[in-house]
Amino acid sequence: MRLERPSIAWEKEHQMYVAEWGPSRMTPSSFNLNGFDNYEGFLKELAKRESGLGNWLPSTNYFLVNEADRVLGMVDIRHELNDFLYRIGGHIGYSVRPSERRKGYATLILAKALEECRELGMDKVLVTCDEDNIGSAKVILHNGGIEDVSERDTDGTRKRRFWITINN
Numbered sequence: 515m516r517l518e519r520p521s522i523a524w525e526k527e528h529q530m531y532v533a534e535w536g537p538s539r540m541t542p543s544s545f546n547l548n549g550f551d552n553y554e555g556f557l558k559e560l561a562k563r564e565s566g567l568g569n570w571l572p573s574t575n576y577f578l579v580n581e582a583d584r585v586l587g588m589v590d591i592r593h594e595l596n597d598f599l600y601r602i603g604g605h606i607g608y609s610v611r612p613s614e615r616r617k618g619y620a621t622l623i624l625a626k627a628l629e630e631c632r633e634l635g636m637d638k639v640l641v642t643c644d645e646d647n648i649g650s651a652k653v654i655l656h657n658g659g660i661e662d663v664s665e666r667d668t669d670g671t672r673k674r675r676f677w678i679t680i681n682n
């Protein structure tokens with residue numbers, strides 16, 4: 515199991531993931547393919563976002579890929595927090611392909627993302643989840659999350675907020 519950066523090699527797998535995901539809002543939103551004429555257009559926009567241009571903060575995105583080169587999950591690591599990320603979004607967003615859930619992959623993807631955070635020199639990482647997202651809360655707790663006060667999003671959703679200390 516490994517992390518892979520989005521590239522043209524993953525176009526088909528990414529599209530299959532999105533097809534399986536269905537019409538609901540993609541998580542992490544950085545992997546949303548809607549509105550792009552082609553995959554190159556998506557990759558170009560992602561590179562722009564990752565470099566921190568415009569309203570974006572620097573970030574790194576990865577697929578979790580298995581030995582058969584199947585994309586099982588996705589993760590977006592935001593290198594810094596703005597006010598919205600501090601209250602609601604956190605440093606790391608992830609998802610697992612619907613057909614691959616409840617197999618420990620989200621717990622693994624967060625562990626691997628934390629290794630990347632360590633490489634980036636981060637020492638404390640904020641990870642959040644919706645109040646009713648029991649699976650995600652467990653994933654965060656399995657990775658050492660310590661709960662902070664929750665915050666309410668503009669749509670009324672309550673976000674649980676957890677800090678994970680990285681031992682450098």
Ligand SMILES: CC(C)(COP(=O)(O)OP(=O)(O)OC[C@H]1O[C@@H](n2cnc3c(N)ncnc32)[C@H](O)[C@@H]1OP(=O)(O)O)[C@@H](O)C(=O)NCCC(=O)NCCS
Nearest residue numbers: 541608609610615616617618619620621643648649650652
């Ligand atoms: C939340 C999500 C990432 C969990 O992925 P996953 O690969 O199924 O998680 P894991 O297999 O690592 O499960 C971790 C724990 O949560 C539990 N769990 C997972 N999904 C659950 C659910 N829907 N309800 C209750 N428990 C759940 C697992 O049983 C496991 O429990 P255990 O440690 O006691 O055995 C996945 O459901 C998903 O992609 N959801 C949509 C996107 C999302 O919510 N992302 C998180 C944003 S904060």
